[in-house]
Amino acid sequence: MTGEYRIPELTTLHNFQLDPKALPIIPTLFITIACGAISGFHATQSPLMARCITNEKKCRSVFYGSMIAESIIALIWAAIAMAFFNGPALLGEQLAQHGGNAAWAVDVISNTTLGKAGAILALLGVVVAPITSGDTAFRGARLIVADMFNIDQRPILKRFAVCIPLFIAGYLITLINFDIVWRYFAWANQSLAAVVLWTIYVWLARRKRNYWVALIPAVSMTFVVTCFVFVSPQFFGIDNRMIAFALSAFTTLGLGLLANTRVSQKVIIPEESSAI
Numbered sequence: 001m002t003g004e005y006r007i008p009e010l011t012t013l014h015n016f017q018l019d020p021k022a023l024p025i026i027p028t029l030f031i032t033i034a035c036g037a038i039s040g041f042h043a044t045q046s047p048l049m050a051r052c053i054t055n056e057k058k059c060r061s062v063f064y065g066s067m068i069a070e071s072i073i074a075l076i077w078a079a080i081a082m083a084f085f086n087g088p089a090l091l092g093e094q095l096a097q098h099g100g101n102a103a104w105a106v107d108v109i110s111n112t113t114l115g116k117a118g119a120i121l122a123l124l125g126v127v128v129a130p131i132t133s134g135d136t137a138f139r140g141a142r143l144i145v146a147d148m149f150n151i152d153q154r155p156i157l158k159r160f161a162v163c164i165p166l167f168i169a170g171y172l173i174t175l176i177n178f179d180i181v182w183r184y185f186a187w188a189n190q191s192l193a194a195v196v197l198w199t200i201y202v203w204l205a206r207r208k209r210n211y212w213v214a215l216i217p218a219v220s221m222t223f224v225v226t227c228f229v230f231v232s233p234q235f236f237g238i239d240n241r242m243i244a245f246a247l248s249a250f251t252t253l254g255l256g257l258l259a260n261t262r263v264s265q266k267v268i269i270p271e272e273s274s275a276i
Helices: 025-032 040-050 056-084 088-097 102-148 156-174 178-206 212-231 241-264
Strands: none
Touching: 025 178, 025 212, 040 056, 040 102, 040 178, 056 088, 056 102, 088 102, 102 156, 178 212, 178 241, 212 241
16 A cells, blocks of 8 residues: 555456466356355355354345455455556466466565565465365365265264375375366356355245346356356367357256256245244
8 A cells, every 4th residue: 555566457358368268258257256256165154154143134244244355355365466566467477487376476475565474464364264165175075975975973983984085085186286276176166156046046936036136146157167168178178169158058048947947846845934
């Protein structure tokens, strides 16, 4: 705020990636902003948060407030990163020289602007997010595996029996190029978000409530994640964008029709009080 840094004004939809063809704005942009906007991983954790709320009226401030807070954090880092490296083009070049390692950028920016003490606090704040996410992910994975194979998790040795293979798998993932891993994670995160949104849509439509709040983002996110499958070299890698977009639209339409069949199915809907 007080230094010579200047946040650049981005007035066009120009793609500043070093290889724009490999990373087009659609769908890459919407895959990248996974956590602050629409996050499937966050959606899976909402039941855990809900159990800590003493009154249902607090849900809006807790869930909506946390989403806004995280978005603000993302905007702050985006602004300081572009200001520190004099624009998105130079930022992309610097990241490319360091293997796309965002942690390097965080370290340099924090130490330069905040000094050592401030940098430690900033890095702790940044590191807490992936550590807690990893902790929750491993715990969730352990419980899913234990549930699938009916493994009692009360004995500590049986917990280790499930945990150790998961930890080994987690370590092996760290040996892969982080940039590639992050793209798969971001895609999986958004895909999960799309599944959750379609689930909410079906739930609302069956009760004849305002389902548009879930349907619109469900359609848009489904198009994004299917488009990534057709465009990304990690999947099909179709060079012809129009064909990829057409296939994405067709797939989205098919999934939407499938969700509609779930709406029309006759099901026994529990009383609202018991459902809550």
